[in-house]
Amino acid sequence: MNGAQSVMQTLLDSGVEVCFANPGTSEMHFVAALDTVPRMRGVLGLFEGVVTGAADGYARVAGKPAVALLHLGPGLANGYANLHNARRAATPVVDLVGDHATYHQRYDTPLNTDIRSIAGTLRGWVRCSQSSAGAGADAAAATAAAQDPPGRVATLILPADVSWNEGGRVAEPVPLSSPSPVGDATVAEIASVLRGGEPALLLIGGAACHEAGLRAVGRITAATGVRVLLETWPARLEAGAGLPAFERLAYANEKAVRQLAGISHLVLAGAKAPVSFFAYPGIRSEQAPENAETHVLADTANDVVAALEALAEIVAPRGGPALTETAGRELPSGRLTGRxxxxxxxxxxxxxxxxxxxxxxxxxxxxxxxxxxxxxxxxxxxxxxxxxxxxxxxxxxxxxxxxxxxxxxxxxxxxxxxxxxxxxxxxxxxxxxxxxxxxxxxxxxxxxxxxxxxxxxxxxxxxxxxxxxxxxxxxxxxxxxxxxxxxxxxxxxxxxxxxxxxxxxxxxxxxxxxx
Amino acid sequence: MNGAQSVMQTLLDSGVEVCFANPGTSEMHFVAALDTVPRMRGVLGLFEGVVTGAADGYARVAGKPAVALLHLGPGLANGYANLHNARRAATPVVDLVGDHATYHQRYDTPLNTDIRSIAGTLRGWVRCSQSSAGAGADAAAATAAAQDPPGRVATLILPADVSWNEGGRVAEPVPLSSPSPVGDATVAEIASVLRGGEPALLLIGGAACHEAGLRAVGRITAATGVRVLLETWPARLEAGAGLPAFERLAYANEKAVRQLAGISHLVLAGAKAPVSFFAYPGIRSEQAPENAETHVLADTANDVVAALEALAEIVAPRGGPALTETAGRELPSGRLTGRxxxxxxxxxxxxxxxxxxxxxxxxxxxxxxxxxxxxxxxxxxxxxxxxxxxxxxxxxxxxxxxxxxxxxxxxxxxxxxxxxxxxxxxxxxxxxxxxxxxxxxxxxxxxxxxxxxxxxxxxxxxxxxxxxxxxxxxxxxxxxxxxxxxxxxxxxxxxxxxxxxxxxxxxxxxxxxxx
CATH class of the missing domain: 3.40.50.970 (Thiamin diphosphate (ThDP)-binding fold, Pyr/PP domains)
Incomplete structure (x- = not known):
């Protein structure tokens, strides 16, 4: 078994079943391994931005990572923008970048590039496999690192000779970490803020935008009257009839500032503190009122759903959320407009x-x-x-x-x-x-x-x-x-x-x- | 005058007349400056790879840089592959990347990216403008750096507030460096190698692929019988009827090795030593025979054309090159094939x-x-x-x-x-x-x-x-x-x-x- 085959089989054993790919010569042995590991589905994209964006979309829906197979530094760069989006979505993505054979890199041939430095700017996990015997373990580590809460881009650089040399060993899956729990004291403190009667706003993001989180937030707001906003750009928002519905924090800075106006307390649950997307001359970057106090119920690596459910148990032990209904399906007529x-x-x-x-x-x-x-x-x-x-x-x-x-x-x-x-x-x-x-x-x-x-x-x-x-x-x-x-x-x-x-x-x- | 206007005017004064662009919000003031510096031509690309590749193609033909205007790290990444190609072509490109306002960067809003690190991997020149008063001088420095022989990608990062603040100052063009001359002793040593009677091969690249270089090489080979190859991927090769014609070093490794077989001396003139584009299992990366001696007439930063002309004056003071003629224009017929x-x-x-x-x-x-x-x-x-x-x-x-x-x-x-x-x-x-x-x-x-x-x-x-x-x-x-x-x-x-x-x-x- 060569290194590429061991990586492919290890990925599959770790739960990775799809390989979105735009390969080149350096990745040929990895591509060939598709024929020896037939359960891995290979999906070709005609440009790397398709490959990485697809890996992001897959994981947001499937709840587990896919591989994005890329060709050296230029392939990584072509796929970078959607890896950047995946990073901001905290999506688990295993980004597998082929490189020149280890002994060939010193010649600085035309496609030679500093893959590690480019990948490093994604602030995720980066490793370059050094041997066929270790490549399987590297793949298992990458898969786990990608899923380390809240999720990230894990880049595994695979030199061509590490792929083609024999001696590959399939590695066991690495156990996944759980999101860290929020302490009872924090939950109790937030409960007292919400019950304190001062105007408060709960800004939720990440997993809180899925059904269980939304239902807990629905109970909390029904019981306490706290205003609720969703983060501006949820990775995946469960929505529609039968779920509690909340506004999103606006992209337009002026509107966001109006949404946050008048609050004394800002409670963050899986969301970052609200800041203008771009800077504008003479305008504050921070959007919450200057005198508002910020409280963190859960950061993005915490188990935000459990924290919200615990909070709901305190402030609304018996209350349910308000749910939306499907509105009448009236179809408009006339020329198409932005509305x-x-x-x-x-x-x-x-x-x-x-x-x-x-x-x-x-x-x-x-x-x-x-x-x-x-x-x-x-x-x-x-x-x-x-x-x-x-x-x-x-x-x-x-x-x-x-x-x-x-x-x-x-x-x-x-x-x-x-x-x-x-x-x-x-x-x-x-x-x-x-x-x-x-x-x-x-x-x-x-x-x-x-x-x-x-x-x-x-x-x-x-x-x-x-x-x-x-x-x-x-x-x-x-x-x-x-x-x-x-x-x-x-x-x-x-x-x-x-x-x-x-x-x-x-x-x-x-x-x-x-x- | 704001910073953006001073940058635009400085670029124009430094000989930059075209701005290939795919801008975003951070670059709005630079875009607006197109209306105050009307001689700068703005050309929109619908993807950044178009913008950077166009800047490369422009400079290869015009002999001077254009600006490639890009939007933050994702824009730079989208344009990276063709900046990489420009780097390998030694094309002068001024790559202007907008960034968030300086005071806004610490909030790490969604588009915030480590532009400097990504640009750094292009191994060219990188600077981040810190003030509107200094931005013009930065632009002049970038334009000169891009043209420092043999040419490179110069990345100027322009934060939004540096663009929009008043106090911009137009800077004088920075004098350009010339390629460094090759010493007479080196030329004489190469001349004696070529006259020594041992099998030799002259591998030429860079500016040697333009008419004057080709004519000098044509004289040299006519007089000495030295074999000649062009580098595999010339940035710009002047060719066709009326010029001396030489084979290019093949992309296919086997063929390249055959082209170089049997030589005792390899003379490099503006080209790098030949190495296989990719590594292949069990095959040497270096393509010249192991016992061949390598001599450098001119490296990529030298004045390779002057060196070749000096060499021609020694070995062929009165000889002319062999020139190609236009072949008969016979049109093939039948189904289209790869041939x-x-x-x-x-x-x-x-x-x-x-x-x-x-x-x-x-x-x-x-x-x-x-x-x-x-x-x-x-x-x-x-x-x-x-x-x-x-x-x-x-x-x-x-x-x-x-x-x-x-x-x-x-x-x-x-x-x-x-x-x-x-x-x-x-x-x-x-x-x-x-x-x-x-x-x-x-x-x-x-x-x-x-x-x-x-x-x-x-x-x-x-x-x-x-x-x-x-x-x-x-x-x-x-x-x-x-x-x-x-x-x-x-x-x-x-x-x-x-x-x-x-x-x-x-x-x-x-x-x-x-x-």
Missing amino acids: NWAEVIGALLPEGAIVSDESMTSGFFNLQGVLAAAPRHDLLTLTGGAIGQGLPVAVGAAIGAPDRPVVGLQADGAAMYTIQALWTQARESLDVTTVLLNNRAYAVLRWELENVGARTSGSRAGRLFDLSEPDLDFVRISEGLGVPAARATTAEELAREFARAVAEPGPHLIEAVLS | NWAEVIGALLPEGAIVSDESMTSGFFNLQGVLAAAPRHDLLTLTGGAIGQGLPVAVGAAIGAPDRPVVGLQADGAAMYTIQALWTQARESLDVTTVLLNNRAYAVLRWELENVGARTSGSRAGRLFDLSEPDLDFVRISEGLGVPAARATTAEELAREFARAVAEPGPHLIEAVLS
Whole structure:
């Protein structure tokens, strides 16, 4: 058994069943090992950003890591943006990067790169395998490190000779750590804050955005009146009818500051203290009122759900949460706008859908409210702000949950970063319906230009935010990549095409042209 | 004047006239400065790999740097692969990366990244501007550093507040360094090696691949009989009828070893010692015979052309080089194959073309021989091995040399890494004809799989090299991105479509389906 085969088998024994890959020569023995470890599923992406984003989406849904197989430093760099998003989502990802043979690296041939330093900036776990005999153990360690609470990117660098040399040994899985419990004293202190009568706000994130956490928070707010916000970018938010619904902290700084205004106590449960996404001239970065006191019920490595349930037992021993109901499914009509498209999706969203949301400004108006009243679903958001995440995450989600429909809500500009993902959707016959919101602009930048106080006389700077001249034709692009596509310019057309797409197996794209 | 405006004006004063950009919120003031410094041309790329590859292609042709404007760490990472290629090409590129405001970085908001460490792995020049008053001087220093012989990637990190604060000062251009001269003793020593009668080989690279260097080498070999090879991946090779033609050192290790076999002396002139691109089990990495003595006439930072001319003056004071002539323009016929497509291009290549070559295995058979006998042209190659370079480099070349036709020879798999480049070709109405060689595979990996001695039973591993299921339809993809496209399946169709495309202004794509 060579080193590559031992790594492949160890990964499988450790619960890793999917290898998203864009390999090169240095990874050939690892690829060949797919034929000797047949339970590992290999999924090709035509660009590394697809591979890493898919690994992120897979793990958010499946609750366990996949491997992202990358080719040396340039492959890692191409996949970096979505590893960055995975890092911010605290998603467990095993990132396997092939390298030149150990004895070859000193020649600094063209593809030679400092993989370790690039991977190090992801602030996760990095190891370079030194021998075929040890590579299996390194793979087991990487898999466990990726899942060390709350989850991280674990990069295993595998030199070509470590892969091809014989002497590989399959390693036992490394036992996984549990999230650390929150002490009773902390829970009791937060309970007294909430009962103290001063205006308080509970900001929740991470695992608290899943059903058990939401139900506990629902009980807490019903009993104490504490205001609740979700973190701006949950990795996975369970939402829709039958669950308690809470607003998310706004991306727009002004709105976030208004959401937090007037509180005396800010309680963090699996979320970080709220800070403006970008800095703006003359504006504070911190969003909570200056005189508000911050309390930490649980940080991201804690068992936040258990802490919330313990808190609920104190403040609401018998109370239940308020639950949302499915709103009437009224379909809008007329030309598609930044507002009514979301109403169409909300009305027709299939039960149990996984929604990969990279709708950007097109989702600003009312997507959140619409989804809260939609059937039960999981929402995956753009956790790290590096656009080009939505289409790949949808790939991974569809592979991680093959029995659930996946809906991608995708802005035009962001789609173009990793448009190659559509091809993988076609090859793997994934049940993904992408709604491509085409407003022919990086609309977020037009909006941010004003926020940062930049003045332009218009045309030359503005041309860098404009995506017309020429218009992107996403129907042709999608068809060229193997995904059947249609165009909608009215709400009626979007409703018809969306209903048809979700009813048919396999991938579809609907270009929603917004007026 | 704010910091951003001072940077923009300083860059322009230092000779930088084009800003390839994919900006975000942190770069808004720099973008706005385009309206106050109107001579700077802003060119939008829909993905950062387009932006950095275009900056590389521009500088290879224009002989001076452009700016690549990127958004924080994820933007730098997305552009990294083509910066890596630029580094290996020794291309001067000013890579301007926006960052969060200095006071905002400590909050580690979602897009916060260790830009300096990522940029550091490019082994060029990195500086983070600390004040609006100093940013102009930083920009002047970056521009000079990029051009320090032989050329490099200079990364200037520009925090948002440094951009937006007033007090910017335009800086004077920093005088550029010249390549260091080679001493007379070195030249004389090489002359005696070449005259010594032992078998010798001259391996040339860098500026030696331009006309003056080639002519000097042509004189040297005509007088001494020394064998000559060009480095495998020249950044820019001047070639075609009327110039001396030399073989390139092969990418395939076996062939390279054969090319170098039997020599007693290896003389390096602007090229690195030949080493196998990848390592292969049981095979030496170094390609020259073990007993060959290596001599360095000029390293990459030396004035290699002056050194070669001095050498020619000693060994061939009156001799001229042998020059190639345009071969008969016989057009092949029948179904397109990996061999005959190149003959079509060679026969119809327009005079003075710039050829961006990322044809990969499709160019293995006879592209080099065909181009040597074609009309005079410049050839830009994949210097760093990170695929996804060809289409962006063609963008930059077309902007750097607006009066010359640009021809892109592009493999299918590599095209998909930065396919977004076609949109920029359309927006800027660039005179680029892309011949998209579709063999429905990562053919290089099938070939390398054998070279590295990996055995597969076939289907599961092989699926990761296969680009069919579904077939990519590059005609639709290209049209979706705004570039008119046609398909050719025979040599006659390719000849007709290629002739039509180069005769019409603006971009065109021809999908050449290889049997």
